[in-house]
Amino acid sequence: MSSWLTRIRKSIPFGRKRETADNLWVKCPNCSEMLFAKDYEENLFVCPRCEHHGRIGADTRLDQILDPGFQLLIEPQVVEDPLKFRDSKKYADRIKAARAKSPHDDAFQVAVGAIEGHKAVVGVQDFTFMGGSMGMAVGQAFVNGAQRALDEGCAYIVFTAAGGARMQEGILSLMQMPKATVMTRRLKEAGLPYIVVLTDPTTGGVTASYAMLGDIHIAEPGALIGFAGQRVIQDTIRESLPDGFQRAEYLQKHGMVDMVVDRHTLRATLARLLDYLQPAKAA
Template identity: 65%
Template sequence: MSWINRVRNALPFMAKKETTAETLWHKCPSCAEMIFIKEWEDNLSVCPRCDHHGRIGPAERFEQILDAGFILLPTPQVQEDPLKFRDSKRYPDRIKAARAATGDQDALINARGAIDDVPLVMGVQNFAYLGGSMGMGVGAAFIQGVNEAIARKCPYVIFTAAGGARMQEGILSLMQMPRSTVAIRKLHAAGLPYIVVLTDPTTGGVTASYAMLGDIQIAEPNALIGFAGQRVIESTIREKLPDGFQRAEYLLEHGMLDMVVHRSDLRDTLARVIGYLAPRAAA
């Protein structure tokens, strides 16, 4: 520790450098501007300078979208570390660290609530939890959300954010792709809407399954959406991909999305879409 830091820490009336940096300012990852943290939070974690949409977790998303009084659904219990996987760390150690960092039990959290008094079940993936990766826990939570929506006869809305399937669970993680697809068919058989909001980033097996099967596909501005990475695709086809490839606006232009919606407009947009797709519930 340098002498100036020792002096700073010894003086009670001086704020510690790390505390000031963490609690007062946020550095935008897009434009690198330093933003007063209260301004950042008041603007829904969207940069007021360049309009970059920051990544947020389930707690913030539920607060922004749902009416007050929503109820979190219990996290489904699944077998942890079924393959006894270890790379540079043991898989259980990675799970413990992710839970400590996020406060969530897994990467997908569901809540039942309402938007403008119209009931719905809403799921949110947390990219901060092991990259939002899809494992057995995420698959079980997705099915839980669908079953809850069927029981309550209301739409299921999911906010996706994932790097794909969870490698530590191997083939068991890939099995969640057909499981989630079957669950969506059950939701449709019950005549209930399934709405997807894709956030940055949504990639891999999540994109190849439930993230692209919505009745309505919405995305936040400039969200990265794709299956394989851009460099992998370029090296495979030996061509340079166009600017903005795999970004929300490019996908909207090419017919893969229905709309790109600013975070400040998401709540009103979802209320309107649910009113169109489930008029009886909205009445």
């Protein structure tokens, strides 16, 4: 028999559950400032206090960069789990879990559209999907984007964000490096701009291939960009590394990056570059 307190509680008409603090506030990973989530989103996921550029997904990035009305390319279908790989979990289960958290099937999305009227094909690597790791699906999506740029006769802009090659696909993931490199060469031979925007983090096999083969390299402020990790390099050369090593500003100073551009001016910067490199406006 229920107590009088239980009966009274059940008789009270509670309204819908209010949003929790977890939904309303975001903690900056750099300065730990608590930010109102809506304001953070309206500021393009850049902390207004320390200007840390937060990581964003592919759909958000495309919405920020492209004019309204862009078209997503169909994601390529590749052989899944070709090696029947298993470590602490089955690779098939890891993919399934990643897809449950994402609107897409893998870590690289391509869209055809325009940036302030300049036609462009834009590819975005999504770090939230298995660390943006480069497997067969990512490699094929990159190739499809490059081919579409060749067909359209326009620039190919790629936003990189990856922990490197996808270990669960072994040598097949590493083969995406020369595969993507061939397509960047085809773009060059066709006289079409290939622009790379390096975002946090861009590492491993992605850095060793298409991330560093652009005609122009742009980086977001503070982005980590490199091949091997700092600890590995430090242990190998047995020397301390300089402050800011492998960060966007350090790489710009040493000639590996052409410019470091704040997210608020990135779209306008890309439009200006396209105006220089392919002046014709999109129909």
